[in-house]
Amino acid sequence: MTKMVTIEANPLDCYLRVDRIPHIWCASCGIGPATGCFLRAIDRAGLNPDKVSVVSGIGCSGRVAGYIKLDSFHTTHGRALPFATGLKLANPELTAVVFSGDGDIAAIGGNHLIHSARRNIDMTVICINNFNYGMTGGQMGPTTPLDARSTTSPYGNYEYPFNLPYLVAASGATYVARWTVLHLRELEKSIAEALIKPGFSFIEVLSPCPTVYGRLNKLPSGLDEMRSYQERSVIRDGADPRDVELSLNGPIVVGKFIDIERLTLWDCYQQVLDRASKPKKR
Amino acid sequence: MSKDDVLCGEFFINGDTACAEGAISAGCRFFAGYPITPATEVAERMSERLPQIGGVFIQMEDEIASMNAVLGASWAGVKAMTATSGPGFSLMMENIGLGVMLETPCVVANIQRAGPSTGLPTLVAQGDMMQARWGSHGHYEIIALVPDSPQEMFDLTVLAFNLSEQYRVPVLLMSDEAVGHMSEKVVIPQVNSKELVNRQRPKVAPDKYLPYDSRKGLVPPMAVAGEGYRFHVTGLTHDDRGYPVMTAEAQDKLIRRLVDKIRLNVKDITKYEEVNVDDAEVVVVSYGISARIARYAVQQAREEGIKAGLLRLITAWPFADDRIRELASAIKAFIVPEINYGQMVREVERCAAGKAKVNLLPHMGGGVHLPETILEAIREEAR
């Protein structure tokens, strides 16, 4: 039986600010499915939603915070990670989630990314990678593949992009994964694992951006980009992050690459608190 | 917070250290900072003291991260501060603006040094006063306090936290290298928790709570993360619900409230100290280290029979408009010694509105005025 409805509750509506739906993302944008995976992962992970805080930066992916019905903060460009660091350190019971885009996290926020990973602060970062700066009209960014077109690389991008899983793993993250929005069930499971796991978890989510990146790179509709993910993606759990770089038309390696154990920032700080509280001669 | 956390007693410490202790007395339990001369000692003291009392100290990767971590900590319900100097202050500006927009209580100390740019890292200046007022983009109102001694570094840091919690705004502590690095006696009293101000918490149920409820007056109650309020706040122009609203009407309503919550309370916020101003003909308007020297010059002038007085600004912003206007009608001249090429003097000129002469005594930085310079200027005006 089908019901064509205008107003009826989607099971996720309890976690969405329905007074703001429909959202601003374009038709075919991958941010919606990624957000859905995250919201389902909260329940899968068995978290208390009142303790989950979502921090996002600026950009299309940054708008996620505004549609999620949890404590959410829409901060300045690139600075979601240090903001979330402050939140988490001041109240370690919070589950801090940073939900932002590739330009926000890896360009202007790049410094904060590597330092947060270095510290292994207990946080989950979901980086929606649509290979460009979508909100401002499709400029190239640090994840735009070599030779790809964008509004600021009309002759083709002449810079090498980041291999984000490699960058973050090398900086010290303890959970690194990459999925596309096509791999919905894996993504949901991965986010749930990352939410539960203490330490810095980083999940790169490749998303179609048909309005700008796709249109400028011969993938004019979201379906074209999704089909290209379907053709090119290969699941390789445990792959060496060195080997998973992305290119314009090459294979897309997805999977859970790193899942290791390391003391978190708070664990290390506990040791400092112990040492400091020992009585000292003044 | 246990009373044992605070080191009560008399100490011989420098301004930066006193600032850190003042923060602890005020209830600050989070510090994020980055080393920069001459503010490093604040961070060093906090790194030693906060772990002792169960607080959190973290040295972030840069000043931008520090400012954001402070905002995050405040939104988790903890009083937070950072300390920096000119170059770091400039870096923090965007996110001080975020603090203003989100209405986040926090304290940012700027131990001023000579600029612009790298300038004289180890030497005093007062060149960031206008930046404190106008540094971030957009139109907003801010509170800035100026201590003139290590004791005031302690006292005004406590006041800064109280004002920031009361008005839900970042408060700037505009110190300078001379006061920051000066060691003097500082008396740290017992903490009286009744004298500490804490942000107003919401009294309604989560489903009725609006983060910027304009029906609650100019300063809305503040929920913090993790308590079930599930609020959303954004740096975009927003409405009472905290949702972004891209209209001129929303902008009008929001900006007016952000500014009015300070502007309409100027009488409660503005503080200054007056010495011999009642019958003065020449009033020296000064702040920070310059005011200490001016105090001596005014004393000397009185001994010479000149009717001189000192108006020492304790809050630089909001400016003491009304008092300057009052005095302008009654006196001959203002003298404004400051360690810059003319910043607060513009405010004095604006308020004097031509009714009294306003004389700038600049010092470019790297040192302080000689009392003789200020005394000579007083003599000139008194003639």
Next chain:
Amino acid sequence: MVIAGDAGCYFFIVGYETSLIDGQNGDNMKLWRKPFDMADKAPKPVTVHINVDRCKGCGYCAEFCPRGALKMTDELGPKGYNLVKVVDEGKCLGCGLCEAMCPEFGIYVTTEDKEEKEEPVTHVQR
């Protein structure tokens, strides 16, 4: 038999014989007898809810439905987008891939049990 979309298997969906359930000739594999527990395992009737206010006609649900139960149509919704329609209700097994994939939170599936529930859903039941 419910085909759960899990761990990439939807890329390699093998068509299961449906003739014993819906009376039509199935896809690839033929079962040589009816499973003994067939009555217990019969999929419950599924309702597909499509929110015409939210659907922006992107076509993802139709493209990636493992059973081909959805198709894009020329019919326009209230916002002017082409809507999706369920073309073969019997094919839907409630896997929920369309629900997960929709960028607009505009389509979801319920099975009989869930529809009977009256209490408001505060957590997603899985």
